[in-house]
Amino acid sequence: MTTGDPAPHRDGPQFKTCLRTQMESAVFSAIVRCRFTGAFIGQVVLHVPERRNRDGTYGVCLLPAFWNRGYGSEVTAFVVDYAFRWIGLQRLSLSVFACNERAVTVYEKAGFVIEGRKRASVWSNDRWEDVLFMGILRDEWIERISILEQ
Known part of the structure; x- marks a missing residue:
């Protein structure tokens, strides 16, 4: 999950509590x-804490068995468009562990x-982790979809 602070690593009750809290708010x-099998792949959330500012926060969490198959890219593109x-x-932002290079690549794409x-x-997995803050603005999205639709 990448809303606010990155979620705890995918193990145990702490992670399940984090998922439940994210979805409820x-x-x-x-x-x-999975569109082919119906198997659970993960979850996605979009928060807009201050609606007046039109500033949303995006989070996605996919099971490791489904990484590197394009699901993260597809879900992210859908949520950005929906937002x-x-x-x-006006803007959509997220945070992600800097060491999660695959996710950073998906978000940049x-x-x-x-x-x-x-x-x-x-503090995660017995070491300190950097967190990256990423964002996209409405005007940047409009420019991207204009180029893609040509």
Whole structure:
């Protein structure tokens, strides 16, 4: 999950509690399933804490068995489009562990840019992890879809 602070690593009750909390407070949340088998793949959430600012936060969590298959890219593209086209957000942001290079690549492919780095901010797996803050603005999304639709 990448809303606010990155989620605890995928083990035990702490992670399940995090997922439940994220989904209960979301503007949009969905379970992600494989279109071919119906198998549970993960979940996605979109929070808009201050609706007046039209500033949303995106989070996604996929089971490791489904990494590197394009699901993260597909889900991220869908949520970015949904956030700007249907909710009318001005910006969409997320946070991600800097060491999660695959996720950073997925987000960059969807148009997110790195806006900052919080160094050694989360203790995870017996070490300090940096957290990246990424965002995409409505105008950037409009420019991207205009290019893609040509």
